[in-house]
Amino acid sequence: MKRWNGWGDPATTYPLPDSVLAYLRDNLGDLTAFPDAAMEDVLRAVPKSRLLPHPLVGTDAKSRLLHARGQSLPDWLALRSGRIPVFPDGVAQPVSEQQVCELIAYAQQNGIRLIPYGGGTSVVGHINPPASEAPVLTVDMGRMDHLLELDESSRLARFEAGVSGPALESQLAIRGYTLGHYPQSHECSTLGGWIAARSSGQQSYYYGRIEELFAGGRLETPLGRLELSHFPASAAGPDLKEVVLGSEGRLGIITQAQVRVRPKPSAEAFCGVFFPSWELGMAAVKSIAQQEAPVSMLRLSDPIETQTTLLLSGKSWIRLADRGLRRIGYGQRRCLLVFGATGTAADVRRARRTAKSVCRQYRGLFVGTVVGRAWQKNRFRGPYLRNTLWEQGVAVDTLETALPWKNAEAAARELPLAIQQAMQPHNDRVLVISHLSHVYRDGASLYVTYLFRCRREPEELLARWQAMKRAASLTIQRCGGTISHQHGVGVDHAPYLPAEKGPLGIAAIRNLCATFDPQGIMNPGKLLVEDRSKGTGTFFGLQACTGDLPNRAEK
Ligand SMILES: Cc1cc2nc3c(=O)[nH]c(=O)nc-3n(C[C@H](O)[C@H](O)[C@H](O)COP(=O)(O)OP(=O)(O)OC[C@H]3O[C@@H](n4cnc5c(N)ncnc54)[C@H](O)[C@@H]3O)c2cc1C
Incomplete structure (x- = not known):
């Protein structure tokens, strides 16, 4: 069971010590709780589904609401205010590859847009339905959660891709193994989501990022199956696993993944x-x-x-x-x-x-x-603080980058300043805290959490967030950092991708999408910015932070 408008299991809470509340008031000023919408009112606003009936597709208002948004700040604001401009028209929960293929065929035949959905823990708008003429179907992979094969000799495990972090680890633990991939969202996120969003676990320094753990698998695309065979290493041309990693649901649906596992450490x-x-x-x-x-x-x-x-x-x-x-x-x-x-x-x-x-x-x-x-x-309780803070009138968001050591100190100084300066025109304060979260021989990942006061008007809160997010993103790029070390691109980072990949790089990604999905039915509006002109806003239909972007690749 998941909170419909917050993080995690409703039975888990993380109360704040009084000293922290006093500290937040000192740093942010008086706090006023946000007027949350009631679930029943939001359910009443869910429009009629535009989908033709299909035995695998549910169109009830509750499951459409539960799959409408992820965990970004604009997502929270939409859910908490109840102002959700777009809902998926239906939700399917396939239990087999065959059902996934049936759903893709149904979408192709009826001009439906498909959103692959893992745990819905995206913090950059990955799983939000676009405002489109075409109906939208969310494909929740959560029922495909089995361990299919454990090859102890090669230390490879094959799982269905909808398996969540805890379910994956418990199926390995009874056989004495672990994957060791622990993003902070472990409790709710899934193997398919980790691969599609290029996730990094807290102990990836030891176990490796998902790129190193992902050894093979299957992608069901509108043009058929892409089989990714496992080899310990290969020089046979470009590695197509790299194409699937970070594909954010644009190429197809990952149904199975083979991962490198280890005996549980003693x-x-x-x-x-x-x-x-x-x-x-x-x-x-x-x-x-x-x-x-x-x-x-x-x-x-x-x-x-x-x-x-x-x-x-x-x-x-x-x-x-x-x-x-x-x-x-x-x-x-x-x-x-x-x-x-x-x-x-x-x-x-x-x-x-x-x-x-x-x-x-x-x-x-x-x-x-x-x-x-x-x-x-x-380590996994931290996200529950976000629920408590919101209830006390404090909004929280995070952002992250990775950059070479020579730029890391400057970025660590400049990012908090940029966020604070962006708040100044709003005559409000923001508390910015950072840590180095992953280190490499050639650089580090800088992770920033910023806390600011909730406003009664959601538009005011969104305007503050947009200003800070934009300032931080431009600073990251000016400092030579990637727009994301682990959260991915989704909608919120898509405007910044051209500066990182360059025109040819963006054209290559666009062509990849067209190769696997010529009709453009797979998760439109994510990763690539051009679909945004067709109305993919993160919140209230507003477009996030575009324009005036430096393009290092064009210099
Ligand atoms: C509190 C919190 C803490 C977090 N901590 C971390 C962290 O430590 N490290 C980190 O890397 N990230 C972290 N994240 C971000 C997020 O958890 C990751 O991006 C994660 O990989 C998303 O997995 P998911 O299963 O929830 O995917 P979703 O959010 O459901 O989807 C993410 C993207 O993957 C696609 N997708 C999902 N499943 C499939 C599939 N089977 N086939 C094809 N495409 C698919 C979706 O279409 C979407 O584009 C955190 C998020 C939150 C809210």
């Missing part, structure tokens, strides 16, 4: 280290990455995120420890690193030793596993 630990400054912390994590220290994850919080993390713990002994830290010179600018070590007990000891010794060179103060255990406990 030991794991998450440890904390404080640094006196963000710059020293960054230098330390870069050194850990470049020395290829055998850690499994690294998360370096900036001073504001460090402060927020300590406040969120709500524990009195943390306040005492915090005072102690300040006394020994780890004051306002201190930063917290959480790193993980995974494998055998000996691997964990070795990773800890290496990471500790590198951190020490940068004045890192190792504080053992207490902070790391707290991170581990809340």
Whole structure:
């Protein structure tokens, strides 16, 4: 069971300590809760379906509402205000490849647009139905969730693509294996969605991003099946798996995927280290990455995120420890690193030793596993805070990029400034917190969370979000970063893709879509910007942040 207008299981809550609320009021001003719409009222507004009847297709208002939006800020605003301009005309939940093929044929014959749907956790408008003349059918893959084959000799598992994170891990765990792909959305997102949106797990430093885990599979397209055979490696021309990765539902529906699995690690630990400054912390994590220290994850919080993390713990002994830290010179600018070590007990000891010794060179103060255990406990609970914050009158959004080390410090400085400056004309404040979420030898991913006050009028809140999102996206591109390290393109990042891929690159992607889907029925309006002129807005039919984009490729 999922919340219809928020994150996750309705039975799970994440209350805010009073100290955090006070901190938010200090930073943002007085908070007023948003006037949420009631579900019954929103259901009454769902229009009549335009689909011709089909035995696999449901057209009831509730399932159309439950599949109408994902998890981006404009999605939340649409759901919470009840002002949802477009609903899918129907929802199908196939249980077999044959049914998927039947649905594609039904769409082709009747001029229907198809949206492949995994867990609906997209944060960039991936699964939103376009405002189109043609009816829209959402294909929810959630019932195709079985482990089909486990090849222990090759350590490959073949799953149906609609399997969610927990269902995938539990089917592997009883056989002693793991995939180890843990995006923070693990609870609700699916294997097909991870592949189609090029997802990255929290421990991808150890297990690999989805690109490294995805070994083969099947894509059902309007022109037939694309079979992606597994080879440990191949020099047989371009790798078509790369075409499916990040395809965002534009080429077809992934029905099966083969993934590289490992025996479950026997030991794991998450440890904390404080640094006196963000710059020293960054230098330390870069050194850990470049020395290829055998850690499994690294998360370096900036001073504001460090402060927020300590406040969120709500524990009195943390306040005492915090005072102690300040006394020994780890004051306002201190930063917290959480790193993980995974494998055998000996691997964990070795990773800890290496990471500790590198951190020490940068004045890192190792504080053992207490902070790391707290991170581990809340690693999938964090998104529930968004529900609580919204109810208290605080809107939250996140954005992310990856960029080379030489630009990382500048971007970490400039991104928060750009977001704050974009809020100034609105005479309002925004709290921007960041962390380095994934590190590589050649660069890092910077992840930014920004919190601002809800307004009573949804248009006002949307205008603020648009200004900040646009300013951040342009800054990311000016700093030489990718428009997304892990969230994908969807609708919200599509205007920025041409600057990253260049005209020829965009033409190649467009031609790929046309090759697999000549009628243009698959998830139109996502990835490529041109369909937006046909009316694909994220919210109230408004177009997001287009125009004035720098095009590095044209320089
Ligand atoms: C709280 C929260 C935390 C998050 N944390 C992370 C994180 O740590 N790392 C990360 O990478 N992302 C994260 N995300 C983003 C999101 O979870 C990922 O993009 C994820 O990969 C989406 O998976 P999904 O199954 O929910 O796909 P959906 O949102 O349903 O769909 C995403 C895209 O994939 C396509 N698609 C889905 N299934 C298929 C299929 N079977 N065949 C073809 N196309 C398909 C859809 O058409 C759509 O274009 C987070 C999101 C939230 C809300």
